[in-house]
Amino acid sequence: MRFAGGTDAKPLTEVLGILRELDATGARNVPDGAPTVFVPSRWQGYLDEAAASGDATAYRHYWELRTLLALRDGLRSGDVFAPGSWRHDNPAACLFTPARWEPHRVEFCRLVGKSPDASEALPLAGPAER
Known part of the structure; x- marks a missing residue:
């Protein structure tokens, strides 16, 4: 499923593209430099700790979970939408x-x-x- 959004949702839509690519290729590790701007500060410590310990699996789990929670919040607020969706289409439409x-x-x-x-x-x- 494809998602779109305004300027504020750009980092999240980029992350969704990275996640889609990881799933399509079967890759396990989140690429270096993948955006984390959507991760709240109370969760950032989990990502930092996993990265510092070299635990790529834990990092992927935290990063992916925060991605999905940010997507949920974006769909609820209308900042992110699914073009063509009946329920989550662009509110401006x-x-x-x-x-x-x-x-x-x-x-x-x-x-x-x-x-x-x-x-x-x-x-x-x-x-x-x-």
Whole structure:
């Protein structure tokens, strides 16, 4: 399964690609320099200890577990999505494009009691208020 996401999810999607490659080739060791930016500091010690002791198996287990937990969290938050998935597709796909929104704007604003004029709804701050 393929995953995508925004700029913040880039390290995680890179890691998922590395994990996919490890599984496809049957390799056992996580490559040197594999991203760990998604690993919380309370878990980083486990990775550091496994790396220092040369225990590649333990390192792989901790790294893979944190990858899967980060994927779960990313899917829940919408930062990571599975293109084509019904449940975990890109959240932006559910939004109106500006062209589709325009015919609905006046009626929606009337229903919620707001002005369709953005300058009335969001007054700009003057120089003294900034």
